[in-house]
Amino acid sequence: MHYMLQKSHSELFPQKIIDFDAILKYSRAFKGYNARVKYTRNFMEFRLSHNWKDVSDEIKIGLIQSLMNKIYKTDNKTINIELYNIFLKKIPVFTPITKTEPILEESFNRINREYFHDLLSMPNLEFAGNNLRTLGTYDHGTDTIRISEILKKEPLLLDYVIYHEMLHKKFKYKETGKKRIHHSGKFREEEKKFKVTDVEEKLKNFLKKERFRQRFWMV
DSSP states (O other): OOHHHHHHHHHHOTTSOOOSEEEEEEETTSOTTOEEEEEOSSEEEEEEEGGGGGSOHHHHHHHHHHHHHHHHTOOOOOHHHHHHHHHHHHHHHHSOOOOOOHHHHHHHHHHHHHHSTTOSOOOEEEEOOSOSSOOEEEETTTTEEEEOGGGTTOHHHHHHHHHHHHHHHHHOOEEOSSOEESSOHHHHHHHTTOSOTTHHHHHHHHHHHHHHHHHHHHO
């Protein structure tokens, strides 16, 4: 077993005997600083993005311990987990910006100026297909906002979805060990500050029309 896995488990669960085998792999299949663990009762496989290779072992131990917390549904705290969480918050600072779209950039700058006092740094910005189910996402590991192309023709709704994803960039997420909280109370509070109060209703009506239109043209 890799020494980091042994150390991670021993410090996180000092009273538990290690009664399983485990391996650690680096993978170029993951973007940014993503990681994943697959496990059975007697085996764990930790796969980390190749970007983690040059990161301090102390921070990587915090990452592994966070994944172990998920497996055991615990919320144990260690110095390494604290270091890992600090590192996560700084990822956008040193993530290269290589992708942008003029329409999304204009929206981002508009929302940044009006709601964030121009304090949010520009992330990677890209369109991601004509998706009606997932209108937007923010990938913290690659500092990337992706928006459905379906919103290109609706500037107001585009701004609202961009605003939602920018809030994800601002607040990150809270790691409890048992689960990852993306929409905290502060997040929801900020989301309600969008200037158009009935924007959610407008968004629902727009999606309803688009679904009907797509269904009609498919017949």
